[in-house]
Amino acid sequence: MSSPKQSPASSRNPIRMLSWRVVIAAFLVACGLTALTTWALVTATDAKTADQAKIATVKINAIRTGLSVGAGIGGAMALLLAARKQWLGERSQTHQEDVANSDIMDASERRITDLYGKAVDQLGSDKAAVRIGGIFALERLAQANAGHRQTIIDVICAYLRMPFSMPSELDLGSISAYTLQSATDQESQQEIQVRLTAQDFLKRRLSKKSTNLDDHWEGLRIDLTGATLITFNLSGCEFREGVFSNSHFVGTTRFNSSASTGSSTFRGARFSGFADFSNVDFSGRARFDDSFYARSCSFEEANFDQARFDKATFMGEAIFNRSNFHNRAIFDDATFSRAIFTEADFIADVQFLRVTFSEVAGFGQSRFRGAATFTNCRFDKDVRFGGSRFEGRVRFREAIFSGQASFGECNFLEGVYMRGAAFDDVAKFGNSKMMGGASFRDVSFKKGATFTGTSSSRSITFYGVRFDGAVNFFKTEDQPIEFKNSSIQDRDQMLHSPKYWLAASQENSLGRYDIVRWNPPMVLP
Structure with missing residues (x-):
């Protein structure tokens, strides 16, 4: 007090x-x-x-x-x-x-x-009705005495942090108000009702949509570290700082259209059901490292100041459509099932180190204004970057593309650098603009590669590249393309060779055909 x-x-x-x-x-x-x-x-x-x-x-x-x-x-x-x-x-x-x-x-x-x-x-009573009465008494007390609101919020959060185990017969991912009634343990049912009342109290007093301005309590800090939260809902709420480290979110979780004016951390948090963070606005640092999502989650049109998702695990679909990352974003060692970053805007550097995409990864029409790094990433299924704009340096070092990789109609302003990357399926770079040049070093294209209509104001260089399938350079006659120590498995698969280059007529010591420079003879009048 x-x-x-x-x-x-x-x-x-x-x-x-x-x-x-x-x-x-x-x-x-x-x-x-x-x-x-x-x-x-x-x-x-x-x-x-x-x-x-x-x-x-x-x-x-x-x-x-x-x-x-x-x-x-x-x-x-x-x-x-x-x-x-x-x-x-x-x-x-x-x-x-x-x-x-x-x-x-x-x-x-x-x-x-x-x-x-x-x-x-x-709140310490053994009767659920008395505990619920204590929550409402604290709410009335804080409403009448604004100077005590943070203290009372701390008390409510401390109650929610008390150890609690959900009944084992409930499906933690699809819990609803109806299924909660099926719990066989009456004591657990009563405690769940008390916790839902405490959560509703937080929702009611942090909501930005309150008709009475005095009903919205501003500038408060929420600390729910390690809490078990049931169908937690802070949609449309605003708070100064939120601490949800190692919390367990049971059932559907909603933070959509919420705002945090300070830092927020979900480090080590577990989401058993759908997690909705669409349209959230994290003005301060937002940490989701080591978080776990058992089902789908949505960060669609979310705004991040500083975001960290390193070592996060997404078992369901992770939606980041039209999300905005205003400062550096880190996804190191994260694991995605299906990742959708369509039309995302990375205003600063973004880093994907040792990230696994086990299903389709979509980055189509995204904008990368800073450096974009995809080092040691593994794309087990198709990956789509089509129509994306890379304004900073792009690196795909030691990346493995097991499915089709589409970079068609991408715009690389500061150049693209690929080293040690492996394309197990078709790689498409058709109509992409590599205005800052491109460097493919020790890259392997095992099925096919398409560079049709690729343009660049600087040299596109292939160092030690292996083409095992068809490669097509149609409509690239006027582009500066260089090959060094590169080869193709079958010389007949060299379709529409770039200007001054062709596959050698004889195999090398490895049974492959080197791509060599061709000097046409002088034509006399």
């Missing part, structure tokens, strides 16, 4: 008493000033040259004037003392009011503390 505010009286200077010596000294000074004034006036009248009667009259008037001055000084002293008395009275009244306000504040704090303690005691 927060401490009561400091009383205004505690910052005031203490009242200093007026000494009698000061009063006597002031009286003597007043008398002296009166005598001095009278003497000065009498002395001035002695210098006159009029007759004696007029002189006497003038002296009397001078004396009267001096006495009037003395009376005026005395009146001023009396007025000063009266003003001080009034000031002391006002100070006394203010002090009494401060004491009364302090008593009221202390009484209010004692009342809040008492209510808080009783509500917390209710």
Whole structure:
């Protein structure tokens, strides 16, 4: 609980008493000033040259004037003392009011503390109805006392963090309000209802859609580390910071259209059912490393400031369509089943190191504004980058493409670099623009490769490349293409050779045909 505010009286200077010596000294000074004034006036009248009667009259008037001055000084002293008395009275009244306000504040704090303690005691009851009553009591207390809201949110989160095991007969991935009633353990059913009430409390008070502005509690931190959360729903909510590390999300989880103004972490979190993070806005750092998704999840049109998904496991479909990554995004050592990044926007660098895509991976029409790294990645099925725009350096080092790889109509502004990559199926680069050049070093194309209509303002170089299937360079006559130590399995599979290049007529020592430069003979007129 927060401490009561400091009383205004505690910052005031203490009242200093007026000494009698000061009063006597002031009286003597007043008398002296009166005598001095009278003497000065009498002395001035002695210098006159009029007759004696007029002189006497003038002296009397001078004396009267001096006495009037003395009376005026005395009146001023009396007025000063009266003003001080009034000031002391006002100070006394203010002090009494401060004491009364302090008593009221202390009484209010004692009342809040008492209510808080009783509500917390209710949460510890062995009866579910009493625990639910404690949650509502805490909510009412926080609604009326804004300064205690974070503390009460912390209490609710602490309750949800208490150990709880779901009944074993329930399917954790498809739990609903109906299936929860099928739990055979009555005690577990009651505890589930208490937890759902606590979760609804968080949803209600963090929602941005509240009709009453005071119903939305702003700038709060949620700490649900290690909690078991059942059909958790924070859709349309806003919070300052969210900590969900190692939490277990049972049933459908909804964070769609929510916003976090600070950092959020789901490190080590487990999602047994569908996880909906569509349209979320993580203004701070968002960590999903080591998270596990047993079923599908959606981050469609999500906004990330800094995102980390390293070592995350996606067993179902992972949807990142039209998501925006404003700073560096890391997916190192992640495992995807079906990954969809269609029209995603990577505004800064993105890194996929040692990532496995066991099903289709779709990056079509995505935009990579920074460096894009796909080192040691494994694409077990088809991968599609068609229509994507790479504005930074692109690296596919030691990547394995087991299915078809489509890079058709891609735009590589700063060049593409592939080293040690293996294409087990057809690789398509048709109509792609490699304006920054391209380097294929020690790459193997086991089925076929299509570079039809590929254009570049710099050289496209193949170092030690092995073509085991058909390779097509149709409509690339005017492009700068170079081959060094590259070969093809069957010279008849060299379709539409690039300008000045062809397959050698004889096999090399490995039974393959080197791709060699051809110098046409001079044609005489």
